[in-house]
Amino acid sequence: MCATKVLFSRCFAVSKLNTPILSYIQQNSMSVYPNYYIEPIYRKETQQELVKTGEISKYSHIPTKATLNGQTCSDSYDPVIALFTNYVMRQGLKALAREQMDKCFENIKRLQLEKYHKCTTEEEKLKIELDPKKVFHEAINNSKPLLQLTGVKRGGVRYQVPMPITDRRSEFIAMNWLVDAGKEKDRKVRFAMQLARELVDASNNTGKVVKRKQDLHRQCEANKAFAHYRWS
Template identity: 55%
Template sequence: MLQRIFSRAILRPVLSCNLPATGMSQYGPQYVDPVFKKETITALEETGEISQIANVPVKAARHNDTCSVFHSDLVSQFINYVMKNGDKQLARQLVEKGFENMKRLQLERYHLAETDEEKQSIELNPKVLLSRAVENCRPVLQLTPIKRGGVRYQVPVPITEKRSFFLAMKWLLEACREKERTIHFPEKMAWEVLDAAANQGKVIKRKQELHRQCEANRAFAHYRWS
C-alpha cells in the first residue's frame, strides 16, 4: 500500500506537467521568406533592402508561389471562393469562362464605340475589370453588435482590409447566385463584374446601404470604446 502511494506521488508531477504547444518547423529563426515576385524585388532594389537579405538563408517557396506575370493573387482568391466541395478545377473553368464572356461583351462595346475617346475608356482585360469591381465593392465600415445596459446596439466600426476584400467578393458571388437558375454562372458573373466595375449594380447598392446604416447609427459609435 505504501509503495503504491509512493509511486503515485512520484508520477503525479510527471503526468501533470504541461509541454509548450509550439509548432515545429524545419527552418530556424534566421531563415527569411522567399521573394519571388518581380514587383517586390524591384521595390527592394529601390529601397536598398535587397542587400540585407542577399546572404541570408531563405525558406523554400511553396508549390503555389509563382513569378509569372499572368498570375494574380486576387483571381486565385476569387477562384477559391467560387469553389464548392473542393472541386477547384471546375471553379477555375467557371471563372475562365466568365472572363471570356466579359472580354466578348467589352469587345462588342469597343467595336460599337464611335469615337477614339470612347474606345480608350473601355477596358478589355478581365483581370483589371475584376480588380476594379472588387475595389468598388469594398466597404469602409461595418456594423457590429455591442451589448450595453441590457440593450444590444449596432455600432459602426472600421473594417480591416482583408475583411473588406472578403465581403466584396462574397457579395459579388451572392449577387451572381441570386439571378435566374436558367442562366449559367459565367454569364451572371460577367454581368455582375462589369456592373460593379462601372460602379453600378446590386453589390454597389448593398455597399451604399451598409454605409447609410453606419451613418444612421453613428450616435452609438462611442460604445466601441466604453
C-alpha cells in the same frame, strides 16, 4: 549494471534530442520551419526593388521557406485573382474554380467588346476597358465597404455600432458579395456569365454589390449616434 546502462542511454538520447530546432517544433508543432526562416520573395517586382535599394544582399545568407504551389513569378499570376479563385472554390475543386474564372474573364471580354462595337464615337470607345483583369480589379475596389456594423450590448440592449474595417477585411467582404451575387441566377444563366455581368456592373460603380455596399453605408450613417459605444 544493466539497469545503469539503460538509464544512461535514455539520458543520452534525451540530451541529443534537446536541440533548438526540435524545441521550436515542440512549441510550434504546426510549422516545419524554425522561427528565423523568412517568407520567400518570389515576385520579380519585389526582387527588382530590393536590387535597386541594395537590400538584396541582406537576404543572401538568411534561411528561406520553400515557395507554395500557387506562388510563382509568372507575369500572368495575380495574387488577387488567385485569392478570389479560392473564394469561388467549393469542396476543394480548384480545377473547376479556375475553369469558371477563365470562362468569367472570357465573358467579360465579350461583354466589353459588344459595348465597344456599339459605340459611335472614339470618345465613347476610349471609356470602355477591354482588359478583363483591369475590370476585375476596378470591380473589387468599387465593392469594398469602408464601415461595418458590429453588435455591442449595453444595458441589456444590443446596438448596431458602425466601425471602420481594415483593407483586408474590406476586400474579403467585397469578394464574398461578388461570389454571392454570381450565384443569384436562374437555370438559364451560368455562374461564369452571371459573375461576369456583376463584375462589369461593379466596375462601372453600379449593380447589386455596389448597391449593397451603399445600403451598408446608409445603415452606418443612420446608427452613427451609437458610435461612442465602440469605446465605452
